[in-house]
Amino acid sequence: MDKLDASTLRAGLEALPQWQLDDTGTAIRRSLRFADFSQAFGFMTQVALHAERHDHHPEWFNVYNRVDVRLTTHDAGGLTDRDLALARYIDAVHAALTGGGGRS
Numbered sequence: 322m323d324k325l326d327a328s329t330l331r332a333g334l335e336a337l338p339q340w341q342l343d344d345t346g347t348a349i350r351r352s353l354r355f356a357d358f359s360q361a362f363g364f365m366t367q368v369a370l371h372a373e374r375h376d377h378h379p380e381w382f383n384v385y386n387r388v389d390v391r392l393t394t395h396d397a398g399g400l401t402d403r404d405l406a407l408a409r410y411i412d413a414v415h416a417a418l419t420g421g422g423g424r425s
Contacts, residue, residue, distance in 0.1 A: 324399040333405040340408050348380075348393035349400065349408060353415050355386045360418055364388060367414050368407075377403045379411070 325333065334340060340349045355361040361383055372378045380391040392408055394401040415421065 322394055322397050322401045322403060324394070324397045325401060325405075330400055337405065337408050337412065339412065343391065347399040348391050349404060350389065350391045351408070351411070352387060352389045353411075355388070355415075355419060358385050361386050361388050364414055364418055368411055371410055371414075372407065375403070375407070377407055379407065 330342075334342065334349070337349070340351045342348075343350050353361075353364070355364060365381070365383060365388060368379065377394070380393070382389045390411060392404040393399065394403055
């Protein structure tokens, strides 16, 4: 898997406005909010099953109704198409669970 070049990454992030490039430039991150712990855990379960099927796993942290997610492709030393695809999936699951149109 090849690391994304700067223009491809920029275009990919334009389609993912809730995601931010981290300070290192090698990962993207987003903080998501849910109604409660059960909804946050349900979100994590759905994403975990998807991630396992695609052999691409997020770095994440959960406290009650918040899930902080960081995506990078360690083998490539930065961001790849796999990270953008997982970010899109995460956004879709979050929107489906919360009824949001991409809001955190």
